[in-house]
Amino acid sequence: METEKKRLEFYGGVWISFLPIIIFILVTAGFTIKGAPAVQGLWLAAFTGIFITFFFAKDRSGYCEAILRGFGDKGATIPFACFIFAGLFAAILRESGLVGGIIWAAYELGATGTIFIIVAFLAACLFATAAGTGFGAIVACMSVLYPAGTLLGANPMLLAGAIIGGGCFGDNLAPVSDTTICSAASMETDVGGVVKSRLRYSLVAAAITIVITFVLGMLIGQNSADIVPLELLQEQMYPKGLLMLIPALLTIVLAMKKGDIIYAMIIGSVVGLVFVYLFQMPSASTLVTIEEGSVGGSLATGVSDMLPNALLVILIIACVQVLREGGGDQELMEQVGKVVKTVVNAELSVAVLSFFMGVVTVTNSAAIFTVGSSFGKSIGRKFHIHPYRIANIMDCMATGVTYALPYNVTITVPIVMAIQAQEIFGEHVSTLDGPMLPLFVIYPMVLIVLYVIAILTGYGRRYVGEDGTPVKKLNG
Numbered sequence: 001m002e003t004e005k006k007r008l009e010f011y012g013g014v015w016i017s018f019l020p021i022i023i024f025i026l027v028t029a030g031f032t033i034k035g036a037p038a039v040q041g042l043w044l045a046a047f048t049g050i051f052i053t054f055f056f057a058k059d060r061s062g063y064c065e066a067i068l069r070g071f072g073d074k075g076a077t078i079p080f081a082c083f084i085f086a087g088l089f090a091a092i093l094r095e096s097g098l099v100g101g102i103i104w105a106a107y108e109l110g111a112t113g114t115i116f117i118i119v120a121f122l123a124a125c126l127f128a129t130a131a132g133t134g135f136g137a138i139v140a141c142m143s144v145l146y147p148a149g150t151l152l153g154a155n156p157m158l159l160a161g162a163i164i165g166g167g168c169f170g171d172n173l174a175p176v177s178d179t180t181i182c183s184a185a186s187m188e189t190d191v192g193g194v195v196k197s198r199l200r201y202s203l204v205a206a207a208i209t210i211v212i213t214f215v216l217g218m219l220i221g222q223n224s225a226d227i228v229p230l231e232l233l234q235e236q237m238y239p240k241g242l243l244m245l246i247p248a249l250l251t252i253v254l255a256m257k258k259g260d261i262i263y264a265m266i267i268g269s270v271v272g273l274v275f276v277y278l279f280q281m282p283s284a285s286t287l288v289t290i291e292e293g294s295v296g297g298s299l300a301t302g303v304s305d306m307l308p309n310a311l312l313v314i315l316i317i318a319c320v321q322v323l324r325e326g327g328g329d330q331e332l333m334e335q336v337g338k339v340v341k342t343v344v345n346a347e348l349s350v351a352v353l354s355f356f357m358g359v360v361t362v363t364n365s366a367a368i369f370t371v372g373s374s375f376g377k378s379i380g381r382k383f384h385i386h387p388y389r390i391a392n393i394m395d396c397m398a399t400g401v402t403y404a405l406p407y408n409v410t411i412t413v414p415i416v417m418a419i420q421a422q423e424i425f426g427e428h429v430s431t432l433d434g435p436m437l438p439l440f441v442i443y444p445m446v447l448i449v450l451y452v453i454a455i456l457t458g459y460g461r462r463y464v465g466e467d468g469t470p471v472k473k474l475n476g
Contacts, residue, residue, distance in 0.1 A: 008066055008326040009058045016056050017326025020319035021374055023049035025357070028366075032407070039308040042366055046315035053322060063322070070321030071314055082185070083310040084303055085265040086176040089251065090132050091302025092272040093244055094140075096281040098130065100238025101245075106145065107237065113153040114217030118210055120145045120154070121162035121443075125206060128170020130248035132177040134403070135410060138167040142414050147421040147429045155220050156430040157440045160414050162213055165443030167410065168403040171364070172395055172447065173202045175252055176265060178309050178365040183395040185313075186372025187380065189387035192257065192264075197388040200460065201396070205447040212442050243279055247272035313369055320373040346383045347455045350376050350390055354397035355448075359405065367398040386462035386470060396451045400444035411437055 010016035027045035050067060057063035111119045120141060128137035141163045149159045171177050175195050184191045251268030276284050289297040340346050353375060357367035371394055380390040403410045411434075418432045454460050465471045 006059070006062060008063060008322065010053075010056045010326060011058060012056055014327045014331050016053065017323045017328035019053040019056065020046070020049035020322050021370065023052055024316070024319055024370070035407070039312055039363060039366075042312050042363060043308075043315060046312070046319055049319055050315075050322070066321050066325045067318045069325075070318035073317050073321060080310045080313060081262060082176075082181040082191070082265075083178060083306040083313070085262050085269070086132055086178070086181065087302040087304075087306030088299060089176055089265045089269045089272065089302075090136070091298045091305075092269055092276065092287070093130055093248055094133070094136060094302075095286060095298040096244045096272065096276050097238040097241030098127065098244040098248070101241030101243070104237035104239045105242060107148065111152070114155070114158070114214055116149045116152050116154045117159050117162045117213055117217060120149055120159060121166045121206075121210065121213065124163045124166020125169040126166075126245075128167045129174045129252070130170070130245065132170070132174040132180075134167035134169075134171030134177070134399075135413075136167075137170055138164055138410060138414060139417070141166065142417040142421075146414075146418060150421075150429045155217060156418065156432060157437060158213060158217055158220065160418065160432055160437060161440030161442055162209075164403060164410055164414060164441045165209060168399060168441075168444045168447070169202060169206055171403070172399045173198060178306075179368055179395050179399050182313065182365045182369040183372060183391035184387075186369050186394075187377055187387035187391045189391060194388050194391045195252070197460075197462075198392050198395070201392065201447065201450055201454065205443060205450050208446045208450075209443040212446070216442075238282070240279060240281070243275055244272065244281070247275060309365055312363075312366055316366065316369050317373060320370075323374055340379070343383050343385060343461070344455060344458070346379050346385065347389070347393055347461075350379060350393050351397045351451065351455060354394040355401050358398035358401040364395075364398040364402045367402070368394045371398070384463045384465065386464050389460070389462055393451060393455070396447050400448040403444045404438045404441045406435065406438050411441075 008017065010019075024042075024045045027048050028042055031041035031045065054060060054063055106116075106119045106123050109119060123145060124137045124141045127140060128134045142160070145163065146156075146159060150156050171179055173195065174180060175191050180191055180195060184194045247268045250271060251264045254264035254267055273287075275281065276287065287297050287299050288295065340349055350371065353371045354367060357371055358364055372391070376390045376394055377387075379385075380387060402408055405411065415432050415434045415437065418430070422429045422431055463471050
């Protein structure tokens with residue numbers, strides 16, 4: 001017979017159960033200030049919180065058992081599995097020539113100046129959504145579209161900002177993105193439904209971004225245009241790579257239709273592999289390699305690249321488990337109930353916390369999962385707000401702010417890549433004004449403002465009844 005779990009008790013009272021999360025935030029902030037916001041630092045921040053709180057527990061063996069229960073919690077295993085499958089699928093797309101296909105299509109359109117900026121934004125959106133990696137899309141597009149765009153008369157700052165914004169679009173929307181997975185998993189809901197409900201905001205924000213970009217391009221002016229050195233770009237072009245959009249789009253459709261991201265990624269991965277070998281994509285020989293007795297290749301790398309984030313989610317869940325078993329979440333809800341009296345205030349509290357955690361952790365997936373697991377799910381249930389709605393608010397705020405932080409790699413890496421592009425293509429390719437670049441990253445700012453308006457006006461708000469089934473409006 002299963003024994004009932006005893007509530008964790010701490011020297012200092014119930015609020016000590018928040019200590020692992022608080023220490024995690026503080027230590028993470030310290031690493032960020034020191035200029036080291038890497039995921040390995042977040043591991044150490046979580047371990048520090050767990051270790052220190054151990055000495056406050058009255059029953060330390062019970063505390064350790066709670067940590068183990070956190071490691072085995074469904075909320076930890078689901079995103080862990082999703083991360084692994086997403087890493088495999090993203091690797092197939094990245095290495096297959098999809099980027100080269102997008103670059104070729106954009107170039108063949110013959111776009112120049114501001115039009116090229118819009119094409120670059122759409123190309124970054126497409127790649128990031130298909131592969132589920134915003135940062136990967138930024139690196140890929142900055143390496144080729146940035147020098148090509150500046151040589152075709154595009155304003156350098158607007159172009160870089162558009163590429164970064166496109167990465168944010170895909171990171172926020174893609175079914176295989178870590179942020180989408182974390183926002184859905186922390187609310188214990190399905191990825192497909194979250195993506196489908198998020199489309200109306202992401203597409204509207206993208207459309208507004210295009211309009212603003214076009215207007216600014218006309219007002220700011222363009223860069224001095226020269227003839228593009230086509231021979232330097234042809235090496236990056238791969239028209240056949242556009243075929244990989246088929247498995248990418250198939251995966252997105254299946255994820256939204258089935259509501260099962262692992263199902264969708266298995267089908268997408270299999271179809272993608274068939275395409276790679278059937279059409280002899282360049283990655284056919286590099287997916288799996290055996291050298292000097294060790295197995296490597298892009299598939300293995302894709303999975304291993306996801307492991308750091310997967311481990312971080314498990315450690316955060318362990319911290320949250322201490323909070324739950326110590327009664328801190330219940331106490332917080334009682335205190336929040338005294339202050340937050342309306343649905344609007346409840347959604348605003350989730351938005352503010354997600355924004356703050358994004359600024360502190362500089363890792364949107366960690367920010368989303370921390371807020372969702374420790375606060376978002378509870379406040380959503382209290383006010384009967386649909387899990388999709390809370391998941392979308394968290395993802396928008398955390399992802400939006402992290403992509404425009406001047407100390408994040410999404411800003412610092414494009415600055416470095418612009419310098420490298422000038423060294424390769426010559427003085428006609430401009431470098432970037434680092435301190436001013438975040439002001440040109442338009443899409444994340446539009447997305448945040450859009451969600452704030454949606455919260456204040458109630459646009460798109462959905463509820464769930466006592467039994468968890470969706471309802472249009474609460475009775476009473």
